[in-house]
Amino acid sequence: MGVTLTADGQAGTPPTAPSRWPQIVRGLLTFVRVALGGVWIYAGMVKITDINQTTITIRAFEIVPHSLVKPMSYGLPAAEIALGLMLVVGLAVRWMAAVSAVFLLLYIGAIASASARGLRIDCGCFSQGGQLDASTSTRYTLDILRDSGLLLLSALLIWRPRTYWSLDGWLRMPSADADDDLDAEDADADEDGPGNT
Amino acid sequence: MTNARTTRERAAAMRQQEQAKAKRRQKLVVAGVIGGIALVVVAIVLIVIFAGGSSKKTGPIALPAGVSGNSGPIVVGTGPAKLDVYEDFQCPSCGAFHKASGPTIAELQSSGKVTTNYHLVSFLGPESVRAANAAGCAQDQGKFMPFSNYLYDHQPAEHTGGYTSDDLIRSGEAVGITNPAFNQCVTSMKYQDWVTNVNSAAFDNGTITGTPTVFVNGKKIDNLTSENIKQAVNSAG
Numbered sequence: 053m054g055v056t057l058t059a060d061g062q063a064g065t066p067p068t069a070p071s072r073w074p075q076i077v078r079g080l081l082t083f084v085r086v087a088l089g090g091v092w093i094y095a096g097m098v099k100i101t102d103i104n105q106t107t108i109t110i111r112a113f114e115i116v117p118h119s120l121v122k123p124m125s126y127g128l129p130a131a132e133i134a135l136g137l138m139l140v141v142g143l144a145v146r147w148m149a150a151v152s153a154v155f156l157l158l159y160i161g162a163i164a165s166a167s168a169r170g171l172r173i174d175c176g177c178f179s180q181g182g183q184l185d186a187s188t189s190t191r192y193t194l195d196i197l198r199d200s201g202l203l204l205l206s207a208l209l210i211w212r213p214r215t216y217w218s219l220d221g222w223l224r225m226p227s228a229d230a231d232d233d234l235d236a237e238d239a240d241a242d243e244d245g246p247g248n249t
Numbered sequence: 250m251t252n253a254r255t256t257r258e259r260a261a262a263m264r265q266q267e268q269a270k271a272k273r274r275q276k277l278v279v280a281g282v283i284g285g286i287a288l289v290v291v292a293i294v295l296i297v298i299f300a301g302g303s304s305k306k307t308g309p310i311a312l313p314a315g316v317s318g319n320s321g322p323i324v325v326g327t328g329p330a331k332l333d334v335y336e337d338f339q340c341p342s343c344g345a346f347h348k349a350s351g352p353t354i355a356e357l358q359s360s361g362k363v364t365t366n367y368h369l370v371s372f373l374g375p376e377s378v379r380a381a382n383a384a385g386c387a388q389d390q391g392k393f394m395p396f397s398n399y400l401y402d403h404q405p406a407e408h409t410g411g412y413t414s415d416d417l418i419r420s421g422e423a424v425g426i427t428n429p430a431f432n433q434c435v436t437s438m439k440y441q442d443w444v445t446n447v448n449s450a451a452f453d454n455g456t457i458t459g460t461p462t463v464f465v466n467g468k469k470i471d472n473l474t475s476e477n478i479k480q481a482v483n484s485a486g
Contacts, residue, residue, distance in 0.1 A: 100297050108372055108452050118455060126297070130290045137286045143279065219282060223275050 081208060082215035088152060088205050089139030096132030099125075113166055131155075139209075142218025149209035156203040160196055167192040310442040313385035319443065320450035322366035323388050326358035330485045332365040332478070333464040335457045338380035338400050339373040339407060346461040346473060347401040353475035355394070363482050367397070370451045370460060371444050376405070376412040379435075381444040383417040386434035387426060395424040 099106045107125040138148045336343040357363045371377035387396035405411025465481035
């Protein structure tokens with residue numbers, strides 16, 4: 053019964069029937085938020101600390117025009133780190149989760165297109181990327197699966213951006229002693245909006 | 250009655266003031282956090298650009314014997330056709346290529362048909378860089394070809410930290426290098442700048458996107474077999 057409560061956030065049940073589920077879900081989502089942020093920071097740091105390799109990787113995908121490869125090899129990891137930090141501090145969580153999802157969709161698309169064009173590269177998402185030689189398997193399926201998992205986590209945060217220990221939560225505090233877990237989700241959307249700008 | 254109302258009004262006004270103050274404080278904190286994040290990211294990018302990021306070394310750098318230009322290849326043989334070979338000592342298919350086509354290229358070299366430019370790229374980690382540096386050192390000892398063949402025949406697995414200085418010195422001994430200058434050259438990474446330059450020259454303007462890549466008189470060999478190389482050289486020669 054508690055499960056159905058969280059599933060559709062607008063159950064009009066009065067707080068007289070308290071359920072632990074919302075708190076548990078919120079706790080898990082807190083973990084998801086921080087973990088996803090950490091993953092982005094890590095991915096960005098790996099790329100930026102080996103900038104030459106990142107350049108080679110981006111070039112190996114043969115998607116970005118030559119003149120944009122260099123700027124992108126700095127810009128992409130920088131954006132990833134910023135996104136990760138925003139998620140960790142919990143600012144504009146729903147927006148950041150959406151950005152995260154868009155990034156992941158682009159990455160999945162890039163990997164899929166590389167695969168479809170028969171390019172043989174290491175996606176370089178977390179490791180040294182670049183061109184692979186014929187004898188090494190490409191791991192495209194694995195890479196796409198991993199990115200899809202992260203995409204799912206991002207989707208969860210878009211669905212429920214409210215988590216513990218977030219700056220968003222702190223911003224909501226004074227006006228809302230209604231820091232109530234049973235709030236309709238629409239309210240979240242309204243409140244998270246301004247945080248983005 | 251009027252008194253009660255003013256009290257209520259005053260209380261309301263106070264509450265409003267407090268709320269406004271809290272709002273302002275929140276805005277400040279949000280701005281501070283976003284500014285802080287922006288600062289951190291910009292700082293990281295700047296550090297990368299100015300500390301480790303500059304890949305091209307200019308000015309005089311140490312070059313192995315016979316190499317001309319700061320990103321020049323190692324030249325083997327003399328012949329009318331020009332063979333440009335891009336390979337990485339750590340790339341397994343370069344090893345396979347060496348095994349399959351090495352003898353053919355050696356034959357073309359010894360029959361005076363071809364000048365081979367070996368571009369030793371190094372994009373598979375520090376082991377690639379160490380190996381390329383050592384190959385430059387072997388060139389100084391007149392043992393580039395045997396040393397290079399030996400490395401490919403004893404290639405370590407990728408990303409396992411192979412080609413240590415000790416390994417490379419032992420490989421030198423195995424092909425008959427006795428000069429202690431070689432050991433010194435290997436351990437001190439004498440040609441590191443050259444190795445970096447060769448790598449960026451190969452990748453930066455998109456000359457190659459992977460290894461091994463071979464050009465005969467500037468034309469890329471798409472299907473890399475010894476037969477195709479021989480044919481291209483003979484028709485170019």
